[in-house]
Amino acid sequence: MGRSPCCEKAHTNKGAWTKEEDDRLISYIRAHGEGCWRSLPKAAGLLRCGKSCRLRWINYLRPDLKRGNFTHDEDELIIKLHSLLGNKWSLIAGRLPGRTDNEIKNYWNTHIRRKLLNRGIDPSTHRPLNVSADSAHPNQDAATISFSKQQDSDDGKASVFADLHRDAKMGVAVERCPDLNLELTISPPHQNQEAEDRVQPILKSGGGGRSLCFACSLGLQNSKECSCGIVGNISGGTSGSSSAGGYDFLGLKSAVLDYRSLEMK
DNA sequence: AACCAGTCCAACCGCAAAGAC
């Protein structure tokens, strides 16, 4: 194709950034904006690869970064988001303004993992450490397993879907949240400004009070698993349909999650 | 003061998705 490789590995600096390099990068991005990372280093006069510049900017130099310790609320929000999304650090970071995926990932690995272990919770499954997966699901039948595997092989959304489907079989989360819609999309800052300002994501229920099958509850209305027969009829009905009562899904009643504003890639 | 172990975090690496050609 004639394009040059993305990184000219020779003749590039590695390791810690100097103050001068930071200044160059900041002033270039201030003048020209973000993007075009490949050509940026040359244009900015930096002996770095574009990847390195992007990382430095996103994780350290961005002006909107919130430095300093995580608050207790942020801790709990990260735990809850992680229980839903797994190691989707960028998605989690998207719900914590001023925090980066790298920062949250580091914080998770150094603090929260230990915190959960001390609580007797498995950080990867968010279930009690002394309960094995098998013994926890004694009634899980073969059909369920094959269904979960099928979904697991799909994208992240389906993976969450499969996890929650397992939970549904156990009567866990879904029992408490029958109308949960896991349609995960990134949205611009939305109407609830006060809530946004407090970094409080909003969990919307999906069916506006209608009784949905599990597949529709998860925003998979077109799934063959749909058994309620309202295909295609609810996907647009999430805004403003936040249940007045609000499900306390994973304890998110007060710091609830807006699934419309999360996107599984 | 010197050493060591544990912790923290910035940065790197490899991979995959998205987009360009």
Add this chain to the structure above:
DNA sequence: CGTCTTTGCGGTTGGACTGGT
């Protein structure tokens, strides 16, 4: 439509820092 580049993400690493002995 297939190939290649670019970008973004998650996992991992290594050096700096800190506290204990």
